[in-house]
Amino acid sequence: MNVQSWKKILLIILSFISIFGLFILFIIPDHFSKVSISHSSSLPSSSSLSLIDEADQQRRVSRKITSSLGKIEAGLAKSRALIIKKSGANRTVDDHDEDYVPSGSVYWNPDLFHRSYLVMEKELKIYVYEEGNLPVFHDAPCDGILGMEGIFINDMEISRFRTRDPDEAHLFFLPFSIVSIVHYVFERETRLWSDMKNTVIDYVNVIAEKYPYWNRSRGADHFMLACHDWGPEISSAIPTLYKNSIRALCNANTSEGFNLTRDVSIPEIYLPHGTTKGLLGGPSPSKRTTLVFFSGGVHGYIREVLLDHWENKTEDGVKIQKYLSKGEDYYDEVRKSKYCICASGWEVASPRMVEALYMGCVPVLIKDHYAKPFNDILDWRKFSIDIGLENIPNLKTILMRISQRKYIRLQRNGVQVRKHFVVNLPPKRYDVFHMILHSIWLRRLNTRIHDPHQP
Template sequence: MSTASFSLLLCLSFFTYTNVHSKLLSQLTSPYLSPTTIIPHYQNMLEAFKIFIYTPDEAFTFNSSAESLFYASLQNSPFVTHDAEEAHLFFVPFSSNLSTRSIARVIRRFKETIPYWNRTLGADHFYLSCAGLGYESDRNLVELKKNAVQISCFPTPDGNFIPHKDISLPPLASSQAPYAPANKTASFLCYFRHGGIKESILVKELVNDPDFLIESQPSDLLTYKERLATSKFCLFEYGADVSGIGEALRFGCVPAVITDHPIKDLPFMDVLRWQEIAVFVPLGVVKELKHVLVRTYGDRHEQMRKLGVEASKHFVWNELPQPFDSFHTVMYQLWRRRYTIRYPRRSTV
């Protein structure tokens, strides 16, 4: 091998090593699954994404505040187009209280009167359903459930969420505590707001441990903020009240989620590295929870806390949407789920 060839090979090897090392470093210091692509992809979404909203048969309402806020934000956003031919996705609106038979009639009407559903059997459509839809025998509901993107509330009942297709809305915080930088001096290992369920097995197991602060409700928002900011971990039971998980992240309190099975409907699962910003503890090891938090996550806590604070902006709901807030991050997930691209001129990023 000539000296020139060897030098070229050495340069290429060094470039490859540097590139790989840079990617690994960015992943270790970022809460995102794809830290190098989220910004350009997000910008592409802002510039190009178009949604066509079908006209509902009648006025309707949603059961949850998060659904209502998302729909209002969508209606008033620049993503909406009145030209269906330029739309990337189509939104099918119907009330949260609508029966499955009535939903089937809605889909049937769109199929008979509007051509867009039939081109993809609904694969470029999405809808809101807080509890999610189960499996039904009606063909229209089968197409809606299997093909269209469902946006539901977190947590979604078992069987009503299809991973990698469906999206869950981050919970709307029950109380908006005023923000302040997290206190690095933790007074408690773990904080648990149990919502008044005093007979909870979890409460009984932990209530006498001085490292755990357990209460049904803090006296005021300032106290709540202090609880979050001075605790290393914040405990949540999957399936119960998880409304404070975004605020826990914001105040540097690493969420510790008790669950009896792998969670498939976490908000922003294809955006955030959840394993780096939260702890997931099997229900069967609750008695060993303290040891799990101290031994397994003690050394990693500070890094998880920092990544969680950075990720927390995605869990903020605003009446007037702001960059990277809950509304825009849900829209970003929809943008990444574009199934049908009818025009070569459209971006495939």
């Protein structure tokens, strides 16, 4: 056989091998990829195959997470566009609402609020991390002046806004309770905060290691809720939580790190019997005989100044004292009064503000550095009075100068906004649970998250 014949045979063999190789590549790609990754002359060991599988899985998860984040951000961009649509033929949000249509001067922009609320109801999805055991996680007391913490956590567990798929979530809820941490973790003998802070640090570390979502956004699409005064300080143990996450706080003090553009102020609400039964409503303005009322202990410098100037003064219409006389009822006194003092104690939060709204008394806020709840939606000037610490001696003069017409308008506006502070079990549309969620929803709308691993 000559040289030319051998060349033809060799060419046929090489062509066959090439075709067979293409067959392996397309028909059994998984096997091909595993083998071809190794540059060793021998087949990969079982341990190296395990590493290859893990790396491949991580890449797939990363692509999936990036894709889900892109969809979430695109959906939020669409929501923003729907909300800012002007009235008229171009409106794309159905404004038909059987329950309530916001209107009037108590809202900065009732039309915008309504559209935002309706879009929230349609689109918002929240993932609640399931890690953590009772009683520190997923539960908290629902009674006492810190009861809103437990009420919200329990409502969130069964909320229709909750999703079981984290890839479709706009927000991630960290379901730890500061009230429970203080009760079960805090060592009163040592008075050290380290164990409480470490509880939150450990929890966030578990979340960050198990899921990709915390690291993806550096906590910016995560939120916590705390009604205990120590919530801000304990949250500061994690810099990314303190600086990036949404903190819904009763103790909304701007001098202690509360960020008006990122954090959410929530009302402190005291339900003596676990519900609002017997708390809502009061007589008309014409039947309120007390000009201004306050009763409470000396907790903090503001109350000290207030009581120094006005305690047990005999001036007509002013009833300010530490404690009520025997036989007098606190809520009866609120219902008799036109104005009710809502002064800070050791911290800025107080249930008196909501109690006044519940019973038709105009709140008089004497608070330093306080971020009012739902202030991005409600114009508090239309249903409350602010008085600075320096004006406490002039309290009666200031209130007497308010015309009867203006007082009636303030009182009626307070009755109108009351629905947004009511605790319903289970929650109802536009109530305090939904208003808290709406405030958190607004913060998420104003946050654009970009995966740092993507160009």
